Amino acid sequence: MRLHSRDAAVFAWGALRGYPARTGLMLLAMAIGVAAVVVLTALGEGARRYVVGEFSALGTNLLIVIPGRSETGGFSPSTLMGETPRDLTIADAEALTRSVNVRRVAPLNVGQSEVSWGGRSREVVIIGATHEYLAIRKWKLGQGQFLPVAKWDRAIPVAVIGGRIRREIFGPHRALGEWLRIGDRRYRVVGILASKGRSIGVDVEDLVIIPVASAQQLFNTPSLFRILVEARSREAIAPAKRFVIETLQRRHQGVKDVTVITQDAVLATFDKILGALTYAVGGIAAISLAVAGILIMNVMLVAVSQRTAEIGLLKALGASRQEITVLILTEAGLLSATGALGGLLLGLLGNGLIRRVLPVLPAQTPLWALLSAIGVAVLTGLLFSILPARRAARLDPVLALSRR
Amino acid sequence: MIDLEHIHRDFQVGDQFVHALDDVTLHIDAGDYVSIMGPSGSGKSTLLNIIGLLDRPTGGTYRLNGRDVTDLSDAEQAHVRNREIGFVFQAFHLVPRLTAFENVELPLILAGMEPAERQERVREALEAMGLTARARHKPDQLSGGQRQRVAIARATVTRPNVILADEPTGNLDHTSGGEVVRTLEALNAQGIALIVVTHDPLVGERARRQLHMLDGRLHRDVSGHAPA
Incomplete structure (x- = not known):
């Protein structure tokens, strides 16, 4: 051409x-x-x-321990409700801290209850947790302090509340130091969560966090909803998972009755x-x-x-x-x-x-x-x-x- | 220069064969001035198309400058058309969106010539047609006579040795038609062979050699008439 x-x-x-x-x-x-x-x-x-x-905001090095064995690892109602012969206990959670691959552990309990103060009341999600929970969820505190460092089985009557609870219940009044009624018990407000934290399925604005042992008393249960385990690094996820499963198997008379979901896998x-x-x-x-x-x-x-x-x-x-x-x-x-x-x-x-x-x-x-x-x-x-x-x-x- | 030997061109219309050209043998010398006349359907345009390699004969051989071009490939024939033949049509066939300059440039673009050389050649060709001032005009801004002169510039810009003109004055009035004929004759005077198909006897009779066609055959071949 x-x-x-x-x-x-x-x-x-x-x-x-x-x-x-x-x-x-x-x-x-x-x-x-x-x-x-x-x-x-x-x-x-x-x-x-x-x-x-x-998911990254939640922390990708996170292991979630759920009572009950689920082969598929999905979120079936039974795994969520924790219907299993052997419950997870605070002692189980404490045992999980004893590994170099584990940085933090937070035993969790979740329930719903009415909170009230000065004649105002509201039905909210109550999370029973420990001092470590804040760091694991990467949430920020707006005012006051988070749950104190204490032995996990001590039921201290303190509460950390979300921003909306503060606004709706306390209005113009000062919330820190006030006694908040949850169910039939009273808890002193020690901290208020910052509103910026975001997390899947949880509205940081609209919840109340109390010590896990207090939550067990409140909901009258000896068991845990789940245990959050943060591995030391990305590489430590697999050994940490093995450690969690083996430790709990040993503690549960050789029965593998927990499910461990890695954040990584879900992601x-x-x-x-x-x-x-x-x-x-x-x-x-x-x-x-x-x-x-x-x-x-x-x-x-x-x-x-x-x-x-x-x-x-x-x-x-x-x-x-x-x-x-x-x-x-x-x-x-x-x-x-x-x-x-x-x-x-x-x-x-x-x-x-x-x-x-x-x-x-x-x-x-x-x-x-x-x-x-x-x-x-x-x-x-x-x-x-x-x-x-x-x-x-x-x-x-x-x-x-x-x-x- | 042009040697046609026993050229046939048959068309099949339905189950009938039409002999557009029936055993035409013709020799045209380099630099000659030939007119082809005859009634409609006599085969004069078909003859011109075969000489111009726009159509292929169904029989016979065609030699151009001693080379057998009858069975050249499409690309080779295109090359011959580009280099050795210039066409002038009744309907001018200028590309309406291109300026006079760009229209004249087209054959050089197809020849693969470098832009700088092209510019020079196009300028010369337009100047020879007295169209330098019209170079940037589009065809619709030109008169009929000017359009046909642009077409002639386009036909000559490749410096062919034959110009084939098919009813070059057919779409023009008497004055501009005469002007176009004189322009073509001036090129012929420079040594370019000129073959004009026309059914206007006033145009046809100016040629040195006049071919009359009838029913696909060469009916009469009159030579020796000096151009006026």
Whole structure:
């Protein structure tokens, strides 16, 4: 071929500009397709990052010990309720501190109870925990102190409350130092949680934390809801898990009756699910690219028949079939590349808008999606232009030139 | 220069064969001025298309400058058209979105010539047609005569040795038609062979050699008439 590719591009670009309405519509179709891929994968990716972020805030080195043996490790009602012959006890939790791989342990109890002060009352979630709990959940204290360092089986009547409890129950009054009634007992408020802490399934604003032994008294149970174990590092997760299982098996007369969920594994599962979701959504959006490709084929066919005389002329002036094919494909390639670029900008603009409207969702298109959106757009544009290009190349110049 | 031997061109229309060209043997010398005349359907345009390598004969051989071009591949024929033949059409066939300059540049682009050299050649060709001032005009800003002169500039910019003109004055009024004919004759005077298909006897009779076609055959071949 003697035609320079640079000249072909200039000629094709001129041809595109010569038909602004047609070119504009095709650019729009291509741009919408690409923008759809960009925005939808950004949403999927955003959801994934959101969940990963939430779990990371909880601490990825966390092991959750749940009473009852569950092979699947899922959250079935029985594991949540802890229906098992042998309960987890505070002594079990204390035994779990005796390993170099374990940094912190927090025995937990959870219940719901009415709290009241000065005639106001409210039904809230009560968490029985220990001093270590704050650090494990990575929560912050707003005022006062957290639960004191004390032997875990001592039922000290103190409470740490969430921000909303403070506002709703105490109103304008000072909460620290006041005696808060929970159920039929009274607890002195020693601290107020900062509102910024976030955690899956728990509203930091709307809970009351009391010592675990106090919670056992309050709910009249000797058992624990679960034990949180923080491994010393990421590498220590596996040995810590082994240690937890072996220790509890030994303490429970050789019966493996607990389930240990690693935060890491849960995170990985969510990561996988949401990653697959992103691919799926991206795939659906890619269909719109295929539609845009078919549109390009139709419009290129129209373009070829509109420009029959021009193609005949080019042949008369010395364009071979190959050169005609190259010219038409160049036109289609430029068109889809420009459309894809426009769609990219449109999509990134959309991402910015989503981030502005939904700041919690870090909508960001993954690089693979950006690259494949452009790649698929240009490829479909070219692929669907092969037929029109061949039709143009085969035009009989005599017939093409005799039409007018 | 042009040697046609026993050229046939048959079209099949339904189950009937139409002999557009029926055993045409013709020799045209380099630098000659030939007109091809005849009624509609006599095969004169088909003959021109075969000479211009826009159409392939169904029989016979065609030699251009001593080379057999009958069975050249598509790409080779395109190359020959680009280098050795200039076309002028009745309907001008200028690309409407391109300026006069860009229209004239097209064959050089297809020849793969470098831009700097192209610019120079196009400027010369436009200047020779007296169109330098119109270089940046689009076809719709030009008169019919000017458009055809742009087309002639395009046909000559590759410096071919033959110009094929198919009814070059068919879409023009008498004055601009005459101007176009004189322009073509001036090129012929410089040594470029000129073959004009026309059914206007006033145009056709100006040629040194006049071919009359009838039913796909060469009916009459008149030579020796000096151009006016």
